[in-house]
Amino acid sequence: MLGAGGFLGTHLRRALRLGGHEVTAFGHPPPGMTSERPAGTADTDGIAWHIGDFTDRGRLVRALGGCTVAYHLIGSTSPARSNAAPAEDVADTVIGTIAFLDAAVAAGVKRVVFVSSGGTVYGVQNRLPIAEDFPTDPICAYGINKLAIEKYLHLYHHLHGLDYCVLRVANPFGEGQVSRRQQGVVAAFAAAAAHGEPLVIWGDGSIVRDYVHIDDVTAALIQAGTVPALAERVINIGSGEGRSVLDVADAMEAAAGRPLVRDFRPGRPVDVPAVVLDITRARRVLEWSPQVPWREAVARAYRFHRDHAVPAVPVP
Template sequence: MKSVIIGGAGFIGTNLAIHLARETDDQITIIDREDYYFDTLKSLNLPRITYKAAPFSIDADFDEQVKGQDVVYHLASTVIPGTSNQNVPAELEANIIVTAKLLDTCVRQEVKKVVFISSGGAVYGKKGTCPIPEDTVTYPISSYGIQKLAIEKLLYLYHYQENLDYRVIRLANPYGPYQRPNGRLGVVTTFVYKALTDGKLVVYGDGSVVRDFIYIEDAVRAINKIVNGNSDLRIFNLGSGKGTSVNELISDIKESIASELEVEHIATRAADVPVNYLDISRYEANYGKLNPLSLKDGILKTAQFMKETGMVK
C-alpha cells in the first residue's frame, strides 16, 4: 500500500512514519514545508520512505502530492489551540479552504482513504459529560476546534457526494519521543523536560484542568488499526480513557523523575476546557483493548528518550 503523510515531519507524523516503516510494508511519502524538517526522520534510516518539501496552502499542487496514493494522512495545521483565536478569518482560510482543495484532489486522483487527525478535546468544548463519547454534541470554544470540526464535516460531505472513504481520529493529548518541549503543545513532554533541566514549571490557572494523556506509541498503533480495520464507523475517539489533572501530572513527575520542582501559576487561558477525557469504548469494541501505557511509565520512557538522544544531560 502507498501512504502519504501531509504535515508528516512533526511529532505525530514522525512517530506514525516510524510505526508504518517498522510494522507494515507501506511505501511512505512524507510531505512538509521545508527540507530541513525531515532531518530527524532521515537520521533514522527507515525503509521505504521518500520525502517531499511542499506547502500546505491554497496554491499547493495537491495532484502531485497525492497522485498514486492509496491512503492520505492529513496532519497539516497552521495553528495550535492556545493561540487559535488570534486571527480567526486567516486561520479558517488557511486550514478549511485548503483542506477542501485537498479533498477535491483526492477525489480526482482516486485516493482510497483519507485519515484526518482531529482533536479529542477542542471539538467537544465544555458541553460534554466525561468520559466523552463520539456522539456528544460539539460546541468548540476555540477557532482550532471549529476548524477541526469543519474538516470532519467536509469529509462527511465528500463521502456522501463522491464516495471518498475516510477516518477521523479525535485524538486526546499525545506525548513522548520527538515532541518538542517548547511549552506550546504537550504539557507532559514540556514538564518532563523542565524537570530534567531547570526544574521550573509554569502552570496555567490553579492546576485543576483535567486532560486525557496518551503515550504516542499507543496512539500510532491504534491509528494504524483504525485505518486498516473493517468497521463501518468513521469517527473514533483515541486517548487513555482516563482524566488526569495538571496537579496530578506534577505529582507523578515528582514521584518518577524529580522530587524537587518549582511551580509558577499564571493566568488561565480562555480557550482551555476545564475537564476533558474521552470515552474510548467504541475503539475497544471494534479493535480490542487499548491497554495504554500508564502515565508514570510514559513519563519514565519520555525522560529516558530525552537522555538517550542528548536533549538533556
C-alpha cells in the same frame, strides 16, 4: 501522509515502514533534510518525500499518485493561539484541507484518515467520559476548524464516495515531542524538569485532560488506515482516564527523582475544565486499546528530554 515531519508523522511513518507499508511523505522537511530535495526521492528509512505546502494542488496530486490511504496530520496552530487569528487559522487549515480533498479525489485515494481534536471539539461538557455522540460546542477556533474539516470529509464522502476516518485524539505525548508555548503540558514539563526550570502551570492545576502515549496513537492511526470496513467513521482516541495538571507534575517529579518548582500563572479562557474521552467505540471498531502505562510513559518523555537536550520554549 500530510505532516510527516511533525511529532505524530515521524512516529507514524516509521511504524508504517516497519510494518512493510510503502510510505509517501508530504510537507515541510524534517530536521536534516533540505527543501531542494527532488520530489519523490527516498530517505534512509525508504520513505519517498515530497516537499511543499499542502495548499499546492498540483504537488499534492503528484504526491498522492498511487496512494490508497492518505493521513492528514497537519495542524497550523494551538488552541490557545487560534482565537487571536481565527481567519488565518481557517485559511491555513480548512481552506487548505479542501484543496487536499480535491487532490485526493483526483488521485484516486480510497480513504483519508484525519487527526481531529478530542480535547477541543466537544467544548465544555457536564458529564464524563465524553462519547462521540455528545454535543460539539468548541470554545476555541482551533476546535471549530477541526470540526469543520470533519464535516467536509463527510461531504466528500457523500459527493465523491471518498472513505474517511476521523480520530478525535485526546492529548498525545511522548518521545520526540518538542515543548511549545501553551500546549503539550507533558513535553513542557519534561523539558523544564530536564533543564532545571520551573513547571509553568496555567490556573490552579485542577484542569483535567486525557493523556495518551504516542505509541498508542500510532497504533490507532494504523488501524484506522487498514481496517477493511469501518462501522463508524468518527472515533475517540485517548486513555479513557482523566488526570489533572497537578497529577502530571507529580508524575514528572517521580520521573526526575527530585522535587520540581511549580510556577502558577493566571488561567486561560480557552481551557475546558475537564476532558476525558469514552474509548468504547475505538475498542469495538478498531480493536484498539491503550497499552503504555501512565507512569512509564511520563518517565520515557522525561528521559527523552534529558538525554537529547531538547530546549524548552520560553513562556511569555
